Amino acid sequence: MGEAARSVTSKVLAMLEAFTPATPDLSLSELARRAGVSLPTAHRRAAELVAWGALERGADGRYRIGLRLWEVASLAPRGLGLRDVAMPFLEDLYEVTHENVQLAVREGLELVFVERIAGRHAVPVLTRVGGRFVLHATGVGLALLAHAPADVQEQVLTAPLQAYTTKTITDPDRLREVLAAVRRNGYAVSDGQVTLDALSVAAPIRGRGDQVVAAVSLVVRTDTAEPITLAPLVQAAARGISRMLAPRFSG
Amino acid sequence: MGEAARSVTSKVLAMLEAFTPATPDLSLSELARRAGVSLPTAHRRAAELVAWGALERGADGRYRIGLRLWEVASLAPRGLGLRDVAMPFLEDLYEVTHENVQLAVREGLELVFVERIAGRHAVPVLTRVGGRFVLHATGVGLALLAHAPADVQEQVLTAPLQAYTTKTITDPDRLREVLAAVRRNGYAVSDGQVTLDALSVAAPIRGRGDQVVAAVSLVVRTDTAEPITLAPLVQAAARGISRMLAPRFSG
């Protein structure tokens, strides 16, 4: 936490990092404290960031992330880039099922949700676009972890596996088996491992070189449907997106 | 263009700004040149940005915007924040019409698309989430401009109005009339003013204090439907979103 930031660049980044989903707006003092810089420095730098558009300042004097930053960030290939090609397929999934549709990529030992379609009537899920989550619990997480590099898998398997419900897999050996099954079946199922009432079915999305770069999932009420009937649907969407990402001999 | 950036902060921002929709990946030299910094500086700073996750470096050595930056940027209230509350309404619009649905906000004298749902079968539109566009041509643009502060309207009206088609409004006086009509009707129509085959109907979204903060639109083929039938649909969605943004006495 209190890492003393050295370079100016790192301090600029620290000021952006100060904003979290839990605290999307900050007063100057809060910002200074979180970024680990003195108040005058924070004031000066914040003014510069506001001038550029990386931050915005509300009528209440509090700082928020600016639209300009969102604009350039939207160029992230694994962010909106991925989202753009995936969207039509996600739309289709949603339209057919009217359930939650999720798209995620792996970032380090966690996953980041890149897109999420939630109908008003689907099971509530506690995820957010741009939000992070552990890999070992969700459907998308298992799909991503099963195809992650060996060292990533090891790191996750050797660290304590947090339990969210009684059904969350916390035994490394059991998790190994599940991951093997995911690779074998081509899809992953998470049954009540995040919240007891939700079940998700996920499939891996492959980019160039057949490496897995993302995963899609459907999240339904545990009693609503059989995973076996959802799997083909999700897999088809995943394959469709993969095809768009790695155009082979088309066109 | 060649503004000599002074502060370190501005140079960091310049390096992010170097990435554009047209050039989402850059080599080190390109990055250095566009950001207006020397090569060693660019190298050093880029390494730092990569370490933090603001940039990513591909196997080809080229730099791209990193997912980490996208994560914090997703906290922008006018970006994903707005998107999140609007999404269900946009979904509904899409599901009913199966046409393009767009959500945009004003940023300076232009607009930025915050969300876009495009079915595979809808009219192709040349917009992109995170992309910019002028205010005087599109449906969302007219809706936003009509409710923008007086000085913004003046600046747009006094600058040359670029024509995209023969139907684009380029006469300031004519534009004034159109804007007045938009305010009177509560919705805006852009008929073939961007591309001749597309027509869009937009409605303003209001936040707290009844100020217009965004706009939604439907984009259809010029011959497909009558604006008059689409307007209520779009207005209903806009009102729904407005209601979520400025909770009055509900709950």
Add this chain to the structure above:
DNA sequence: ACAAAGTCTTTCAGTGGGTGAAAACCGGCG
């Protein structure tokens, strides 16, 4: 109304991180 406490803004001199020229490095190609 007044004072006190808190938050934000501005100033200023000392200094440590930032800077680019230059040189070493690398991989591809004739």
Add this chain to the structure above:
DNA sequence: CGCCGGTTTTCACCCACTGAAAGACTTTGT
């Protein structure tokens, strides 16, 4: 092998960054 474009590293100078301190402004309590 030797050239060439692009990338990485080094290094000494110097200027932008820094935080203490003081000043302005806002809010809260009595």
